Amino acid sequence: MTRYYIILIVGFLFIDTSSYAQSFSLNQLLDSALQNNYTLKSAEKNKLIKQSEIEILQTNYLPRVSTSASFSYWKFLLPNKQRLLGDALTDMYTDVSFYQPIYDFGQTKAKKSIVEDEILLNDEIMRQMRQTIIWGVSNAYFEVLRAESEIQIHESSLQQLQEHLKYSEQLYNIGKVSSVDILKIKVQISVQENKLQQSKNSLLSSKISLYQLCNLQNTNDITVEDNSETWFNQHQNQQLKNIAEQDIISSHPLLKPFDIKSAIEVKQKDLLRLQNRPELFSYGIGSWEHGYIPFGDNFNYNIGVGIRYTLPYWGNSSYKHRMKQSEIVVEQYNDQKQQAFLEVQKEIDLCLNALDEIQKNIQSNLKIIDLADETINSASIKYQAGQGNIIDILDAQQILTEARIAYQKSMIEFLQTLAKLNYLNGNDNYPF
Numbered sequence: 001m002t003r004y005y006i007i008l009i010v011g012f013l014f015i016d017t018s019s020y021a022q023s024f025s026l027n028q029l030l031d032s033a034l035q036n037n038y039t040l041k042s043a044e045k046n047k048l049i050k051q052s053e054i055e056i057l058q059t060n061y062l063p064r065v066s067t068s069a070s071f072s073y074w075k076f077l078l079p080n081k082q083r084l085l086g087d088a089l090t091d092m093y094t095d096v097s098f099y100q101p102i103y104d105f106g107q108t109k110a111k112k113s114i115v116e117d118e119i120l121l122n123d124e125i126m127r128q129m130r131q132t133i134i135w136g137v138s139n140a141y142f143e144v145l146r147a148e149s150e151i152q153i154h155e156s157s158l159q160q161l162q163e164h165l166k167y168s169e170q171l172y173n174i175g176k177v178s179s180v181d182i183l184k185i186k187v188q189i190s191v192q193e194n195k196l197q198q199s200k201n202s203l204l205s206s207k208i209s210l211y212q213l214c215n216l217q218n219t220n221d222i223t224v225e226d227n228s229e230t231w232f233n234q235h236q237n238q239q240l241k242n243i244a245e246q247d248i249i250s251s252h253p254l255l256k257p258f259d260i261k262s263a264i265e266v267k268q269k270d271l272l273r274l275q276n277r278p279e280l281f282s283y284g285i286g287s288w289e290h291g292y293i294p295f296g297d298n299f300n301y302n303i304g305v306g307i308r309y310t311l312p313y314w315g316n317s318s319y320k321h322r323m324k325q326s327e328i329v330v331e332q333y334n335d336q337k338q339q340a341f342l343e344v345q346k347e348i349d350l351c352l353n354a355l356d357e358i359q360k361n362i363q364s365n366l367k368i369i370d371l372a373d374e375t376i377n378s379a380s381i382k383y384q385a386g387q388g389n390i391i392d393i394l395d396a397q398q399i400l401t402e403a404r405i406a407y408q409k410s411m412i413e414f415l416q417t418l419a420k421l422n423y424l425n426g427n428d429n430y431p432f
Contacts, residue, residue, distance in 0.1 A: 025225045026141050029214050030430055033137045034130060036215035043126045050119045057115065060108045063100040069093070084298060088291025095287035102305075105277035114267045121260045127253035127428065133213070135423035138431050140210040142416045144224050147203035149408035154196040157401040160376075161189045164393055167384055177383075181390040188394050192401070231432050232411050235418060236359065252426035254344060258337035262330045269326040272319040278309035344424060351421045358414045365407040372400035 024032075034040065072091040074081070085091060165185045171177040207224075216222060284303040312319070375396040382388030419431040 023223045023225050024214075024216075025227070026138065026432060027430055029141060029210070029224075030134055030137050032214040032216060033133050037129075037133055040126065040129050040133070043122060043129060047119055047122050047126075050115055050122060053115045054112055057108055057112050060104070061101055063098045065096070065098045067094070067096050084289060085291040090291050091289070092291065092293060093287065093289045095285060097285040098283065100282045102280040102282055104279050105274055107271065107274045107277070110267055110271045110274055114264055114271065117260055117264045117267065121257055121264070124253050124257045124260065127426075128257075131253060131423050131426070131428065134430060135419060137210070137213050138419040139416060140206065140213055141224065142228070142412045142419070143206040144203065144210055145226055145228050146409060146412045147199055147206050148224075148226065149412065150199040150405055151196060151203060153401060153404045153408065154192055154199055156404075157397065158189060158192050158196065160397060161185060161192060164380075164390075164397070165189065167380075168390065171384070177390070184390055184394060188397070227432070228412055228415055231415055236362075236414070252341075252344065254340055254426070255337055258333045258340070262333045265326045265329045265333070269323050272323050272326070275319060276310070276312045278307050280305070280307050282306070348421065348424050351417050351424060354417050355414065355421075358410050358417065361410045362407060362414070365403050365410060368403040369400060369407060372396050372403055376400060 070091075070093045072093075074089045074091060077085060077089065081091070165182065168177055168181050168185055172179060172182055207222075210224070211222065282303070282305045284301065286299070286301040289298045289300075376393060379388050379392040379396055383390060383393055415432070422429070422431040
């Protein structure tokens with residue numbers, strides 16, 4: 001029975017710890033950031049607002065009906081009123097009227113087309129926001145991995161220094177080395193411990209930034225999956241030079257809005273021209289007037305067809321200047337688009353150049369790591385035989401630690417640059 005309770009308690013403990021421990025991949029972090037971003041949600045609601053404007057415009061061709069009723073009391077009646085109301089001094093008047101637009105020469109259609117383009121513009125703005133969020137989260141994710149890799153390297157370096165300290169103490173006990181060697185190793189251990197603490201502080205800051213971007217709670221129980229080595233092996237030999245400029249111009253969310261804005265401005269110009277067209281409409285009025293309720297006499301109606309036209313002169317001629325203004329605005333958008341394209345292309349070229357430099361640094365760091373390992377092994381053998389100097393081991397150990405950190409930084413920087421290139425290319429997909 002006691003054994004049964006022990007197994008049950010252990011099982012509960014296991015369930016409790018596993019329920020709180022959560023490990024997130026990059027894609028899961030990106031999903032959380034996109035789903036919980038309030039600015040993105042606000043932009044989605046703005047799209048619904050624009051869609052409601054289309055529904056409002058669709059009511060333009062529906063008839064407009066109005067009614068009115070009034071009651072009045074006269075001290076005396078004029079002859080014409082007396083013929084209508086009789087001897088009663090009260091006056092009950094009711095009417096129903098309707099106004100039906102028949103044709104507005106395409107104004108409603110043009111306004112609807114403008115709103116549809118505004119919805120497309122809102123979609124592109126949402127794409128910009130989405131891609132910015134993806135890039136921001138990806139960058140913060142790799143900063144966390146960078147700090148974690150530094151911690152691992154410093155811990156490994158400390159472990160090796162502890163081994164060197166153990167050997168030096170053994171050699172000191174048999175009189176082969178002096179206490180100065182032990183002191184030098186302890187100094188180096190203190191230096192590494194200080195760097196380790198700095199890396200831990202950096203990791204905490206990076207995690208706070210990442211979790212805030214993803215709007216995650218209970219961050220103390222969250223870990224981040226590290227797939228950097230797998231991604232690096234998949235993409236290190238990838239050819240990235242062939243990036244079609246035409247694809248960037250036609251689909252990039254930083255450039256496409258200029259085309260949509262230009263189309264809106266052209267349609268605004270057409271709408272201004274259409275406003276100088278007449279409006280054809282029909283109308284009808286039915287009225288009842290009597291001295292008391294109920295009333296069935298004195299029913300009258302009036303129906304007809306009308307046309308309304310505003311003369312495009314004097315104060316009504318301002319639309320001509322606004323049309324010229326629209327032409328200038330379109331030219332302005334074209335200039336802004338070209339400048340934005342040049343800036344995007346420049347950033348892409350810088351990323352490609354940075355990738356080449358990073359790959360060279362990675363190869364250089366790998367060579368340094370191999371040489372430092374070989375130097376440590378050779379120096380350790382000589383030192384343990386009483387023929388070497390502890391400084392040679394410590395120098396080689398320091399070089400090895402720095403080279404490993406540089407290698408990990410370069411590998412993560414390579415992936416960060418790929419994520420940035422994915423953002424600059426206007427790609428809607430996740431970077432990895």
